[in-house]
Amino acid sequence: MQRPDLFDHLVVIATNARHSAWGIAFNEAQRLAIEADPTYAAGQHGGGDDGLRAARAVALLSYRSYSAYAETQTDPDDDRLNSHRASTYQRYQGEKLVARFDAYSYVALSRAMDTHHLGRGRGGVPAALRRIGARTLVLGITSDVLFPLNEQRELANHIPGAMYAELDSRYGHDGFLLETAAITHFLELFYAPSFAH
Structure with missing residues (x-):
């Protein structure tokens, strides 16, 4: 967040902008x-x-x-x-x-x-996320109770032009480790020339 234009592409899976209560x-x-x-x-x-x-x-x-x-x-x-x-x-x-x-x-x-909080010292979470210049894929996992889908949607709603997708998995948060075929599918979509800016 200190250098929001450092990366051209950003893929965030099952995470949040601020660690929840x-x-x-x-x-x-x-x-x-x-x-x-x-x-x-x-x-x-x-x-x-x-x-x-x-x-x-x-x-x-x-x-x-x-x-x-x-x-x-x-x-x-x-x-x-x-x-x-x-x-x-x-x-x-x-x-x-x-x-x-x-x-x-x-x-x-x-x-x-x-202590994870992207908005700390940056005018709040929405303002911090709006600074991100990378082309972004936000991927949530439907059964994730640790980082639920509403947290993924918050990221996608505030990162300019973010692509949002949901991975339907029975594995919860560990789906990010176990659902390699599904994640690969979403990455292929994200990097397909038809989706490029």
């Missing part, structure tokens, strides 16, 4: 889980790992959707009383994150995300 609340829930781990206060390597596992479980609920969990994590055995597929998935994802990330970095990164 909903997104900040998810981040705070994750930080509370990390801070509840007594080892976090020690400030040493490996501190907060148990809390980070729990934080990841919270985060996943904002990254995916009800239907994605229903399709991929529903137990095939109606008689199961414990070790549910959804439970083991949450634990597995927590272990994966702890193996490659640090609780202190996670907290710092989430706090930085909370």
Whole structure:
């Protein structure tokens, strides 16, 4: 936003101009889980790992959707009383994150995300977005609860000449990682000579 004409083309997928109260609340829930781990206060390597596992479980609920969990994590055995597929998935994802990330970095990164606000010091979000000179594609994901479609529409409504599209996905916010064929389709449309200025 400091150099709005730096890029000729801009593609924004499942994001917003200002981090929402909903997104900040998810981040705070994750930080509370990390801070509840007594080892976090020690400030040493490996501190907060148990809390980070729990934080990841919270985060996943904002990254995916009800239907994605229903399709991929529903137990095939109606008689199961414990070790549910959804439970083991949450634990597995927590272990994966702890193996490659640090609780202190996670907290710092989430706090930085909370401050995201393109309009700060630029006359508000609409004024900041109107400064963007790049030809822009704004792509929202229909099942994204973390960055819902109204946030994508806000971007497209204020960026001059922006192309807006919606990707119908059952994967929630993680659709931006998983729906490569659909995203490629929208990129091809965006870069097609008939759509060029």
